[in-house]
Amino acid sequence: MKQWLRTQGGWWLAWLVLTAAGAVWLARAELAQVHQDFETDVRIAHRLMSQQMVQYDAVLATLALLEPSTGADHPEQRLPSVYSSILRVQRRDRDEPWADGAQAGALAAAEARSRSLQRPELAALDLAHGRYMLVIGATPFSYALDIDLAGSVPWRDWPMNPQRSPVRVSLQRDGQQLVLQPGAPATNGWRFGLTKALASPSQPFELVAERQVGWGELPWRGIAGWAVAAAALLVGLWTAQRQRVARRRAEELLRLGQVARLNALGELSAGLAHELNQPLTAVLANVQAARRLLGDEPPDLATARDAMGQAVEQARRAASVVGRLRRVIERPEAAGDAKPLVLQEVVRSAMHLLAPEFAKHTINAQFDAAAQAPVRVQAETVALEQIVHNLLMNALQALELVPAAERRLVVSVGRNGQEGVLTVTDNGRGIAPEALPRLFEPFFSTREGGLGLGLSLSETLASGMGGSLSAANASPRGARFTLLLPLVAPSP
DSSP: OHHHHHHHHHHHHHHHHHHHHHHHHHHHHHHHHHHHHHHHHHHHHHHHHHHHHHHHHHHHHHHHHSOOOOTTOOGGGGHHHHOTTEEEEEEEETTSOOSOSTTHHHHHHHHHHHHHHTSOEEEEEEGGGTEEEEEEOOSSEEEEEEEETGGGSOGGGOSSOTTTOSEEEEEEETTEEEEEEOOOOOSSSEEEEEEEEOSOTTSOOEEEEEEEEOGGGSOHHHHHHHHHHHHHHHHHHHHHHHHHHHHHHHHHHHHHHHHHHHHHHHHHHHHHHHHHHHHHHHHHHHHHHHHHHHTTOSTTHHHHHHHHHHHHHHHHHHHHHHHHHHHHTOOGGGGOOOEEEEHHHHHHHHHHHTHHHHHHTTOEEEOOGGGSOOOEEEEOHHHHHHHHHHHHHHHHHHHTTSOGGGOEEEEEEEEETTEEEEEEEEOSSOOOTTTGGGTTSTTOOSSTTOOSOHHHHHHHHHHHTTOEEEEEEOSSSSEEEEEEEEBOOOOO
């Protein structure tokens, strides 16, 4: 169960990491696009406003170059009908004061600066109401334009919708500002800003633009789609991995099954040889005795001797055939070489192979290999795998007789002196006292239909590696099998 949780947790963590990485990438891409659009719109607005300001400079420069009119004809007074943002035009003869008494001082100062700098100059700035005056000093007349700054905005060509655009745009000068469009303020998120002075030395207003990007403007649909795509990808990888693991598990179980059948066949041949050698020896002894007795009878002694001799030869031949069968069907691991093995890794591999069986039979299998140092034993790989597999299968079969909610299997690994210890404990019904002494005998089984070779083979394999296998009843119930194997000798 812990391994399952760790595995599932790993896949969930991978999905969260992929989703987070994709979300960050999509959010950054969206913010970059919003920032690019913001700068593009602001630059267009800046160019349009700059063109308007330069146009006012050109109007004043044109007025200064015109031939002065005589009489009551003042052609400059027709400018407001041409330019709606020019509210009125004032003209001053150099020998006369400015007609607007309230602004006369400001206009005179601006005229002086204009003559000094040879360009129009700003006067009477009132950005709160969107008004200012632009003055040019010339001979014989100086001119002043009363300009409606709010009316100077070319809304027809404006790149943003002033009512719905989230961009706040204002014109600022000397601590005053005129808001051209309010934008959509946001309390959190990301802020973009751009400040550019208008391209008119006489009207150096600063165009200030701000854009607040809230969390709600992030591409949540794209992020959700990415999360679904990442989940689908990981599900596909998870399915492929499960299929690969299942295939490997099936191949390993097939290999162990083949080894088990060969080992069982070897054990069977050994048992058959043991069972047949005694009667064959008796037949041989009886035939030899009959041969001696027949040798004392007078009738047809030569024929009797030949017949008994053939019987003796057939009996010997039968014994020889059984011996050859045992040698031919020899256990494959007998030729294997013992080598250092980590007992925890062998147990972990066997439990991995049987994990579907444990899940199918609702068995709570407990084994914590990470809680202790590796136990290195001297053993033959296939033989040790076969023993562990047999012990786990034996426990699984014993737990079939226990209610599903109570089934528990505990595997532990440790050391006892110079031996590594593996214990497999189940909480089944245990071993009957009369069956315990005969548990490792060939062909003895406590399970109906059992061949009785699994534990016998395991005990034989353990002995062949210099170890031992024993069984006992556990408390309060169940059985415990203990495998002892020699530890790897420490390096000098």
